[in-house]
Amino acid sequence: MKHLGWPSEFDRNSQREWFEGVFDVDERGGGYVIGEQATALLIDLQCIYCAGAFVSVVVMSCTIVDCHLREAELPRNFKGGIKAVFESSAFAQELDWLRKYRNQLVHFGPTQAVTVDDQWGLRERHQDDAMCSVLLVADVLFENPFT
Secondary structure, eight states: TTSSOOOOOHHHHHHHHHHHHHHHHHHHHHHOOOOOHHHHHHHHHHHHHHHOHHHHHHHHHHHHHHIIIIIIIIIIIIOOOHHHHTTTTTTHHHHHHHHHHHHHHHHHSSSSSTTTTHHHHHHHHHHHHHHHHHHHHHHHSSSBBBB
């Protein structure tokens, strides 16, 4: 781990500003129900994004969406798995990408989804995937405004 560089203060600040802009409720208008647990996890998501832990951002994003939909959008007696949870959203197709990518990252398979070398060689791709994941979290959290 000593060889992995930390983001500069400039990078952390620009990433924080970008992240906070994505979740700016005033820009989106309306009001939203976001549960306590999803909100708490969202704080960790910002921390890991700003720290440059981009692969972890994908995993946490998937967790937050699952948590939010179960906590705030689905009936309390809902018993389905994550795939069924994600299918309840208008963003089901995009969430299917997130779920499959997360599964590749956390479940070892015939090919590795991420390697140590990828932390350097594919850093930009991982950041792009992280940004897509964060944007998707925001889309789902702000999917159903109330007036």
